[in-house]
Amino acid sequence: MSDRRSTRRRLLAGPYIVWMVLFTLVPLAMIFVYGFTAPQGGLTMANILAVGQKENLKALLLSLKLSLLCTVICLLLAYPLAMILRSNTKSSASLIVFIFILPMWMNFLLRTLAWQILLENNGVINTVLTFFGLPKAKMINTEGAIVLGMVYNYLPFMVLPLYNVLTKIDDSIFEAARDLGANSFWTFVRVTVPLSVPGIISGITMVFVPALTTFVISDLLGGGKILLIGNVIEQKFTTTYNWNVGSGLSIVLMIFVIGSMAVLQIFDKDGEGTAL
Amino acid sequence: MSDHLIDLVDISKSFDGQLVLDEMNLYIRENEFVTLLGPSGCGKTTTLRIIGGFETPDTGKVLFNGADITGLPAYKRQLNTVFQRYALFPHLTIAENIAFGLKIKKKSRDYIRDKIKYSLKLVNLEGYEDRMPDSLSGGQQQRIAIARAIVNEPKVLLLDEPLGALDLKLRQEMQYELIRLKNEIGITFIYVTHDQEEALTMSDTIVVMNQGYIQQIGTPEAIYNEPENAFVADFIGDSNILDGIMIQDRLVEILGTRMACVDAGFGLNKPVDVVIRPEDVELTGPGEGAMDGVVTSVIFKGVHYEMEVEANGFEWLVQSTHMHEVGAHVGLRVEPDNIQIMNKPESEDEKAVELDV
Numbered sequence: 001m002s003d004r005r006s007t008r009r010r011l012l013a014g015p016y017i018v019w020m021v022l023f024t025l026v027p028l029a030m031i032f033v034y035g036f037t038a039p040q041g042g043l044t045m046a047n048i049l050a051v052g053q054k055e056n057l058k059a060l061l062l063s064l065k066l067s068l069l070c071t072v073i074c075l076l077l078a079y080p081l082a083m084i085l086r087s088n089t090k091s092s093a094s095l096i097v098f099i100f101i102l103p104m105w106m107n108f109l110l111r112t113l114a115w116q117i118l119l120e121n122n123g124v125i126n127t128v129l130t131f132f133g134l135p136k137a138k139m140i141n142t143e144g145a146i147v148l149g150m151v152y153n154y155l156p157f158m159v160l161p162l163y164n165v166l167t168k169i170d171d172s173i174f175e176a177a178r179d180l181g182a183n184s185f186w187t188f189v190r191v192t193v194p195l196s197v198p199g200i201i202s203g204i205t206m207v208f209v210p211a212l213t214t215f216v217i218s219d220l221l222g223g224g225k226i227l228l229i230g231n232v233i234e235q236k237f238t239t240t241y242n243w244n245v246g247s248g249l250s251i252v253l254m255i256f257v258i259g260s261m262a263v264l265q266i267f268d269k270d271g272e273g274t275a276l
Numbered sequence: 277m278s279d280h281l282i283d284l285v286d287i288s289k290s291f292d293g294q295l296v297l298d299e300m301n302l303y304i305r306e307n308e309f310v311t312l313l314g315p316s317g318c319g320k321t322t323t324l325r326i327i328g329g330f331e332t333p334d335t336g337k338v339l340f341n342g343a344d345i346t347g348l349p350a351y352k353r354q355l356n357t358v359f360q361r362y363a364l365f366p367h368l369t370i371a372e373n374i375a376f377g378l379k380i381k382k383k384s385r386d387y388i389r390d391k392i393k394y395s396l397k398l399v400n401l402e403g404y405e406d407r408m409p410d411s412l413s414g415g416q417q418q419r420i421a422i423a424r425a426i427v428n429e430p431k432v433l434l435l436d437e438p439l440g441a442l443d444l445k446l447r448q449e450m451q452y453e454l455i456r457l458k459n460e461i462g463i464t465f466i467y468v469t470h471d472q473e474e475a476l477t478m479s480d481t482i483v484v485m486n487q488g489y490i491q492q493i494g495t496p497e498a499i500y501n502e503p504e505n506a507f508v509a510d511f512i513g514d515s516n517i518l519d520g521i522m523i524q525d526r527l528v529e530i531l532g533t534r535m536a537c538v539d540a541g542f543g544l545n546k547p548v549d550v551v552i553r554p555e556d557v558e559l560t561g562p563g564e565g566a567m568d569g570v571v572t573s574v575i576f577k578g579v580h581y582e583m584e585v586e587a588n589g590f591e592w593l594v595q596s597t598h599m600h601e602v603g604a605h606v607g608l609r610v611e612p613d614n615i616q617i618m619n620k621p622e623s624e625d626e627k628a629v630e631l632d633v
């Protein structure tokens with residue numbers, strides 16, 4: 001009985017396994033092959049060590065800095081929002097969630113391009129500023145613009161896991177804390193935050209990883225002048241056609257991603273974070 | 277006044293325009309075991325939450341030792357709650373759960389350790405310090421919830437149907453456990469239940485509520501033996517509740533039959549409610565009682581038989597140690613002092629609270 005069922009389950013999993021092999025394992029294997037070989041052939045570590053070159057290292061550090069900043073800002077913005085959502089009635093909360101998710105249905109590129117138009121030197125915001133006789137602000141092609149684009153695009157990925165985890169906490173848990181003498185501050189510190197750790201972990205992962213690896217946002221809002229590690233890798237593949245160094249840097253980036261997830265897993269004892 | 281620990285003064289509360297408590301007045305004395313008893317939705321939890329500080333009444337005041345605490349937040353009140361669904365902190369061990377309130381109050385480590393030990397002993401769960409709440413059974417979690425509340429040495433413990441989720445046997449055990457606990461620590465208990473047996477077993481004072489109104493306040497004996505209205509009579513134990521007419525003092529007409537009773541002062545030919553407990557109906561041979569009837573069903577209940585007897589168009593509930601076969605012709609007799617006469621509800625409000633159980 002259970003034997004037959006497990007055979008059936010294996011059969012049902014078939015298409016996914018094919019998908020995974022074709023679109024995950026094969027590309028991954030190719031990256032490793034390219035990453036550890038020289039263009040002329042032969043094994044080498046040079047592609048990996050290329051990260052130590054000045055401009056590559058600079059891009060990697062800048063990526064880490066901006067994505068960390070973006071993650072922190074997202075967390076600070078998302079937590080209060082998720083709390084507000086939680087304390088609302090079901091219907092008004094789902095309306096707010098809906099409004100919040102609405103822009104996500106628009107293409108990611110379009111949304112970012114919209115910011116470009118807003119932030120440009122002769123863009124919407126500066127036009128308004130000059131109309132009121134105020135000096136123009138330099139916004140586009142700054143690190144700030146990139147962080148703004150990141151936060152705008154990834155904030156929902158922080159809000160939703162937090163909201164999910166917070167709504168699962170029964171009201172009586174908070175009331176119990178108050179009953180035992182905890183004011184709002186202590187209830188937050190001792191109960192709300194610890195119980196929302198899985199959501200925090202999940203949110204951080206879902207914001208930090210794409211922010212660390214993005215090249216589109218920095219392309220559009222950084223004007224190609226501010227290079228993140230994603231842009232460097234992109235250029236290796238599409239401009240200089242150096243797939244080997246591109247792959248090598250990708251592997252380094254992957255190590256950073258896996259490393260950060262491993263660190264986060266330590267905090268998420270129950271492994272709930274990945275379940276969203 | 278002086279021995280009142282808590283006073284509820286003219287408390288009204290409505291949710292979404294629906295009146296849940298209407299001008300409620302109630303006082304609770306120090307060291308009393310008070311039970312709020314009533315059917316689902318009658319406002320028991322709301323009353324408890326107002327006392328605990330989790331709801332604010334629309335009008336009225338809550339006094340604690342004579343001081344107005346209506347606006348005082350829950351975390352500043354000298355009382356603790358045992359929630360219906362335990363509400364243990366899932367991320368903390370049993371010991372940390374119990375220590376929660378004490379840590380907030382910045383008690384010393386030694387004090388907290390002693391208190392944890394003492395309270396776990398009190399609820400018979402020694403050695404559970406390092407377990408997580410979800411590894412405990414429902415009854416054990418409930419006891420931890422009680423331990424977590426009492427370590428704070430509250431003046432009053434509020435319990436909202438704390439045994440509601442437990443099976444019958446465990447519930448009865450816990451009832452005795454709670455009474456023992458209360459005697460041991462000597463504090464006031466305000467207890468919510470919709471189980472009349474539980475209320476009768478445990479309480480010093482029972483407050484019977486229905487649809488936001490207090491129906492009767494009294495000792496278990498008074499509530500059971502002298503219900504003030506048909507609702508209370510019906511809710512507490514089984515009863516036969518009939519329409520009657522008070523012909524004159526000490527004479528009532530029920531189902532067309534005049535019967536002697538002991539009540540007086542209702543006036544002449546006044547419609548009343550008549551309550552007769554099933555154990556007070558005596559079955560005799562046909563023609564020997566006040567009216568004749570036919571047995572329509574018999575159930576064996578252990579100590580006694582419970583029979584239904586059709587007489588004068590009314591289905592009487594009768595409990596007796598003697599069995600009468602279904603179809604047997606019997607006579608019904610009731611001692612005059614076992615007939616309870618009550619005024620019919622007069623206002624619409626009072627009607628609203630009648631018999632819907």
Ligand SMILES: Nc1ncnc2c1ncn2[C@@H]1O[C@H](COP(=O)(O)OP(=O)(O)OP(=O)(O)O)[C@@H](O)[C@H]1O
Nearest residue numbers: 291292296314315316317318319320321322323470
């Ligand atoms: N927060 C709330 N919002 C809206 N209505 C509420 C709220 N709390 C209680 N009510 C309503 O108030 C009434 C009384 O509720 P309450 O919880 O006090 O009843 P209860 O006597 O405790 O019932 P039960 O035995 O089912 O627990 C119910 O009709 C309930 O629907």
Ligand SMILES: [Mg+2]
Nearest residue numbers: 320321322436
């Ligand atoms: Mg309730």
